Amino acid sequence: MQVMCDCGRTLNPEGRCDASHALSDKQYVIMLERRRRRTERLKMNKVKISGIEYAIVMKPLEEMGGNIGLANFNTQEISINQNMTAQTIKIAKWHEVIHMLDHTYDLCMSEKQVKFFTHALIALFEDNPGIVEQFKGN
Numbered sequence: 001m002q003v004m005c006d007c008g009r010t011l012n013p014e015g016r017c018d019a020s021h022a023l024s025d026k027q028y029v030i031m032l033e034r035r036r037r038r039t040e041r042l043k044m045n046k047v048k049i050s051g052i053e054y055a056i057v058m059k060p061l062e063e064m065g066g067n068i069g070l071a072n073f074n075t076q077e078i079s080i081n082q083n084m085t086a087q088t089i090k091i092a093k094w095h096e097v098i099h100m101l102d103h104t105y106d107l108c109m110s111e112k113q114v115k116f117f118t119h120a121l122i123a124l125f126e127d128n129p130g131i132v133e134q135f136k137g138n
């Protein structure tokens with residue numbers, strides 16, 4: 001097993017990092033915080049559906065052609081209009097994920113079914129915090 005330094009490098013057999021760590025303590029803390037936030041952002045901007053990873057990309061109004069969200073099965077990309085409210089963005093992400101599930105599993109859902117199922121799922125998760133952990137059966 002490789003042991004990692006806080007800077008992300010692998011430690012040498014003596015347990016030391018081979019980097020000089022020329023940064024000041026303050027710069028080093030800032031670098032680690034930036035790395036942590038970048039990692040969080042990358043995790044938040046992807047969703048795996050049936051083994052396929054989709055990027056969730058926030059786009060300006062001009063690139064969305066009047067749409068709030070778009071799901072592209074061929075490019076594995078979910079585009080969300082960044083000019084919407086946080087609430088609308090949340091609904092749009094769920095909505096596009098359900099479109100991807102519909103497409104992947106050939107469910108033949110109508111747009112109306114996707115809309116209602118989006119709101120049903122959001123209500124289920126928000127009315128039952130921790131339901132995913134609870135239902136895992138661990």
Ligand SMILES: [Zn+2]
Nearest residue numbers: 095099111114
């Ligand atoms: Zn739709």
